[in-house]
Amino acid sequence: MTVETATSHTTAADAAQTAEPAVTASLSPSRAADFKTCPLLYRFRSIDRIPERPNAEQARGTLVHAVLERLFDLPAAERTPTTAAHMVTAEWTRLVAEQPELADLFDGHDATDLTGFLDSARELLDGYFRVEDPRRLEPAERESLISAVVDGQLLIRGYIDRLDVAPDGALRVVDYKTGGAPREAFEARALFQLKFYALVLWRTRGVVPAVLRLLYLKDAEACDYRPDVDELVRFERTVVALWRAIEQATAARDFRPKPSRLCAWCNHQALCPAFGGTPPPFPEQPAADAAPSPPAPPARVTRRAADTAARSIHPRPPAPPSATPPDAADGAAPPPR
Numbered sequence: 299m300t301v302e303t304a305t306s307h308t309t310a311a312d313a314a315q316t317a318e319p320a321v322t323a324s325l326s327p328s329r330a331a332d333f334k335t336c337p338l339l340y341r342f343r344s345i346d347r348i349p350e351r352p353n354a355e356q357a358r359g360t361l362v363h364a365v366l367e368r369l370f371d372l373p374a375a376e377r378t379p380t381t382a383a384h385m386v387t388a389e390w391t392r393l394v395a396e397q398p399e400l401a402d403l404f405d406g407h408d409a410t411d412l413t414g415f416l417d418s419a420r421e422l423l424d425g426y427f428r429v430e431d432p433r434r435l436e437p438a439e440r441e442s443l444i445s446a447v448v449d450g451q452l453l454i455r456g457y458i459d460r461l462d463v464a465p466d467g468a469l470r471v472v473d474y475k476t477g478g479a480p481r482e483a484f485e486a487r488a489l490f491q492l493k494f495y496a497l498v499l500w501r502t503r504g505v506v507p508a509v510l511r512l513l514y515l516k517d518a519e520a521c522d523y524r525p526d527v528d529e530l531v532r533f534e535r536t537v538v539a540l541w542r543a544i545e546q547a548t549a550a551r552d553f554r555p556k557p558s559r560l561c562a563w564c565n566h567q568a569l570c571p572a573f574g575g576t577p578p579p580f581p582e583q584p585a586a587d588a589a590p591s592p593p594a595p596p597a598r599v600t601r602r603a604a605d606t607a608a609r610s611i612h613p614r615p616p617a618p619p620s621a622t623p624p625d626a627a628d629g630a631a632p633p634p635r
């Protein structure tokens with residue numbers, strides 16, 4: 299792999315690391331994509347913080363990600379399809395112990411459904427082995443939190459499924475996709491997420507990742523994307539502009555529904571005007587909303603904890619109303635990883 303070194307921007311990256319920026323807000327790719335997808339969805343998740351019930355597809359994604367992460371704890375020779383298949387039940391047991399509500403997906407007693415669910419996770423793992431041989435890989439990082447400050451005050455952060463580093467230092471960001479929804483509906487969101495990670499890595503390490511790789515486990519396909527510096531410069535502007543749009547929407551308390559085919563995956567239809575619902579009153583002072591986001595948590599935290607943390611996105615107060623997100627055209631969606 300070749301690596302583009304961001305010579306002219308390395309100084310900025312260094313400055314971001316050494317100066318102590320006055321971080322006033324933070325943004326994860328998931329929440330940014332929520333706002334792009336539907337401003338009201340962003341509000342429900344990030345400001346109202348309305349709990350969402352887990353669904354089986356999300357649970358399967360979490361389970362498969364967990365198996366793939368732990369698979370690399372094993373000696374290379376043991377990373378086989380058979381081993382991965384055997385890990386599924388143990389990982390599910392561990393996840394249910396951490397999140398007892400997951401058991402409700404199967405009424406706690408429906409062994410038939412659970413068996414089918416676990417088998418479907420194994421099928422996704424089979425898909426993984428059709429595109430990669432983990433015996434030949436030694437990831438540099440797995441489920442790692444990465445973060446950077448952009449625009450002097452916005453902390454952007456997220457968890458990457460896997461980071462591979464070639465002997466020459468080239469970086470490859472790998473993201474596992476387990477959803478069964480039509481790929482075209484979600485590819486833009488997935489790419490947005492990967493560019494987000496690429497921007498963070500570039501800003502913190504001074505190196506543009508050589509490859510951003512989406513692994514579609516259901517289809518057993520890999521999709522590689524090669525970003526460049528100019529693109530990340532533009533993407534950074536997009537992220538900052540998106541954040542400003544979120545701030546403006548917050549100041550105006552104006553988060554409008556943006557119906558699309560993706561509403562089928564939305565947990566909040568009952569509260570959505572597009573479906574005859576009424577949103578709750580806008581929180582006067584959402585808990586901790588006035589506080590800047592804390593510094594990034596330790597690098598080895600579960601994805602679930604990360605998702606929770608990522609919902610702590612707190613815009614700064616007042617600014618003139620005008621809630622049109624810049625670059626809100628990808629139509630990307632919320633659902634499973």
Ligand code: SF4
Binds near residue numbers: 570573
């Ligand atoms: S149902 Fe659709 S329009 Fe309504 S909040 Fe959810 S994603 Fe937005």
